[in-house]
Amino acid sequence: MLYSLAFILLSGIIIQLLCKKLNIPSLIGFILVGILLGPAVLNVLDPTLLNISADIRQIVLIIILTRAGLSLDLKDLKKVGRPAILLSFVPASFEILGVMVFAPLLLGVSLMDAAILGAVLGAVSPAVVVPRMITLIHDKFGTKKGIPQLVLAGSSVDDIYALILFSSFLSLSQSGEFNLINLLSLPLSILSGVLIGFLSGYLLSKFFEKIHLKPLIQVLILLSLSFVLVSIEDSFANLPFSGILAVMSLAIMLYRQIPEQAEKISQLYNTLWIPGEIFLFILVGASVNIQYAFSAGFLPILVILFALGIRMIGTWLSLIGTDLDSKEKTFTLIAYLPKATVQAAIGGVPLAMGLPAGELILTMSVLAILITAPLGAFGIDFSYRKLLTDDS
Template sequence: MQDFFALKDDKMATGLGVITILGLIANYVFTKLRLPGLLGMLLLGIIIGPYGMDLLNPDLLRVSSDFREIALIVILLRAGLGLDWDELKKVGKPALRLSFIPGVIEGIAIMLVSNRLMGLSLVEGGILGFIIAAVSPAVVVPAMLHFKENGIGTRKGIPTMILAGASLDDIVMITIFTGFLGLYGGQDINVFSQFMRIPVSIITGVSLGVIAGLIFVRIFESYHIRDTKKVLMVTGAAILIMAAEDILVNTIPIAGLLSVMTIGFIILLKRGVVAKRLSVKFNKIWILAEILLFVLVGAQVNVHVALDGGAAAFLVLFIGLLARSIGVFISLVGTNLDLKERSFCAVAYTPKATVQAAIGAVPLAAGVASGELILAVAVLSIILTAPLGAMGIRLLSPMIKD
């Protein structure tokens, strides 16, 4: 037993082995209990992570963000390869509204409420609000792909609408968060130019994805390449686009995640047969990628910090989610969805995880006075909304059955 607790001092590969085996077990157990498998993997990450039993190698934790990014790339390529053009045209306008209205309303609500309940300044409240307001593609996208594959809600295009909206939501929220963080730091922020980064990043992201997708289509038409190698080529290009987003962040904004999904979508449009074969390959890769994503996200969660937020943090999050749900209903005005279907969409738009784990500590590192409190609320949002949102999506799925 003592040797087991010494695992963190072993090779990084050993930690990956532990995560894989225990992740599979956690996924199986929770699925048998009729609970989302990702909930088991998140809890596993919390238990074996540095804030729990501390079993993971520090080197593995240092590169965990890279593993999580690759897992997100896999799921977004799957999403792109699974989109339906006719459905996308049908749900385009509500999907666009879902990409910013719910998040903006939630972010503003948290900004105002945290000012009253937690004593944050409006700028600090804005920083907190737009960290929390980002929906988690890691939780939402796999669920919507499962619904598409099983024909749940597809008659009205609900999974496609949520997929498209969620992929844009993060871009908008992170851009606004960056603006508030700049205001706190006394940077000379041009609000207009900051908000203009949103459409520019969307345009550049889609353009890069289209160019890369068309290049792959031409290559696949001209040369006989095994599907496994095609998957590696597409994945490698997607990773490079994400790297370009980081490198060019201060010059040309690029919506990297949207670009990745566009690559898959272009291949689907131009080479549908190839897209279906690649989708099968990516589905297999996702088995491992899903484990790494959710266990490593869980490992970033510091339960002790989350508890520091106190009762006020719970209330702030609750009001934020309520505001977000109102935003979802506003976004769906004019659609043919009934009340049950709109309620499902509101629940599907609640999970937080990836963005909060990635940038929750940024204000603290940047010297924001309430950085620790902001981190605590961000962590608490993951603990509360990721499992509850995932369970809600599953339990309420009969509401959208065709």
């Protein structure tokens, strides 16, 4: 495994430098390297590492969300309240409905399989969106109207909404009975995650104020507490609690209570993101099955593109009544396109459960990553200076 770890890090660093010179988002290079190193092509990565890749991706997701929380001010969140709530479920709902319309027509799948596919595809990628929104907040682009904060807040709940629908649709497919309890648990999961996160952040901030520790030790404590919060959600599947939201809320409260210390902690998390980004996207690329992708043909791509178009309508409707102009709304549409993390995590679940459309769902999860992650990353990186105001 050590050989594989070294291979991933060194190849990732080389690709990052190359992408920087070519002025393209490095995640594109990471995904392509992952495909090359993975089982589908060269197969040089240790299978043991691939077996724990989901755990590694979850750790990186925790780092991403903590960075987001350490950059969000509660005042900014209050300013973007209503549209952030709408963005947390309206675009995903529109995309799921779009898949449910087009997938049966073009791919011949059942309506139930289309609903499962839509829930897999419906989640936006925090791995693509969060680092870029943090950069915009730091560089003060669109911050007076709270645009990066709006995208951060909405996208964090968007994932939980899509995951709960995915679980409910899977339950219906397996048992023939829709699990209404799972759906009704959504607001409870959000509320409990936010409250427990805020409480944990408040208590931790008081601890850091009384006991002076080096920033690195504070980071280790914060990471450990974050792991515990996410593990609670994983260990108690029936508990209406979002560990992901709790982690983000914890970081938001730290920023509110101890801003100076939170800034130092944030700098170390920025450092952790450097290897984290490399591992996340190379391992996502390594999970790609090229044979599935090529055998699927062009129709799955059409479904993905049609559904994205409908998603953009939902995103635009969520912004009606705000003070955003057409350029700023266009930027939000672009920022809400990319897929990666959730699709990589759950795309293979239907296949493992023996669903008839499992192979197709996995293939389309991979295609969605390959199409939308570069599209969203490119779109955000090359449009924000033209579409957002410089508030510095």
